Amino acid sequence: MVKDKSYLKNILMTAGILLISFVISLLLQHVFKVHEHITAVFIFAVFLISLLTNGYVYGIVAAFISMIAVNYAFTFPFFSINFMIPVNMISAIVMIVIAILTSTLTTQIKRHEAMKAEGEKERMRANLLRAVSHDLRTPLTTIYGSAATLLENRDTLEEEQQTKILQGIKEDSEWLVRMVENLLSITRIDSGNVKIIKTPIVLEELIDSVIVKFRKRYPDFDITLDLPEDIVVIPMDAMLIEQVIVNILENAIQHAEGMTELILRVFVLGKQAIFEIKDNGCGISKEKLPYIFSGYYENKEEPSDGQKRNTGIGLSVCKTIIKAHGGDISAENIKGGGAVFRFTLDTEEEIDA
Structure with a gap:
């Protein structure tokens, strides 16, 4: 489901940027009578698509679409495709190179950020485990020692002493229950499986x-x-x-x-x-x-x-x-x-x- 949303987002972003570029190019050609900057508009569009989408596919596809659009609609002779013209060939090569380089750079950056985030999670897990190990050891040791004392000295301990030991066991047990509740809550929410x-x-x-x-x-x-x-x-x-x-x-x-x-x-x-x-x-x-x-x-x-x-x-x-x-x-x-x-x-x- 998440992947489907990601694909749809990338496709819509690619189509939207290309459409905007095409509209801008039409305005430059027919309203402002400017022809020399149309290729630059599509090159910038390819750069944006490669930067904002995931992977290489969308940038390269956008480069080919932009190349055809410039050749067909904005290069004389209009409404015909001719890649033998040197300018068209150079534009096509530039767009594809920009798409590949930008996609490579953004992919590496995203991979680095993902590794950094995972490393931070591992560090937090290690800190949490170390903290929990310390905090659980003290009450567990106390409970064990108190229970052993009651079992071994039940006949010699006064009722008041036994009550005090039992009260300590009860308090430590309640503390452990609250600790477990906290851990269950944080892991349940952090897992992302429970909304x-x-x-x-x-x-x-x-x-x-x-x-x-x-x-x-x-x-x-x-x-x-x-x-x-x-x-x-x-x-x-x-x-x-x-x-x-x-x-x-x-x-x-x-x-x-x-x-x-x-x-x-x-x-x-x-x-x-x-x-x-x-x-x-x-x-x-x-x-x-x-x-x-x-x-x-x-x-x-x-x-x-x-x-x-x-x-x-x-x-x-x-x-x-x-x-x-x-x-x-x-x-x-x-x-x-x-x-x-x-x-x-x-x-x-x-x-x-």
């Missing part, structure tokens, strides 16, 4: 669901809400957008040291809903900020066997989901302290409350 299915969702219902999920995980943290008074309807995959908001809120709790306030604000600007999540914590380091959504950031000062850390996989998931919805996402530090994460989604018409 985002948007359904109209009322903003207030979305936020209510987010708050319920968030409070189950972090009952001791309060979120200040700032939402529009009017009913706002946003086409989205609600589960994925909930995941985005929860990931950003969780990122603030894990990394915004000194945070005393966490604000979730949503407002409508034109045909877009803008989501802002602000905190008054320590902000994002200048070194980390450019890579915040890349999926991996290596901090050499962190111990390799440290506590669970957010490598940015959750934020990488956020970027993937928002881009799949046609929106934008960004992060920046606030002058007074703290950071703000911002993403946009297209809205439907507002309904007055």
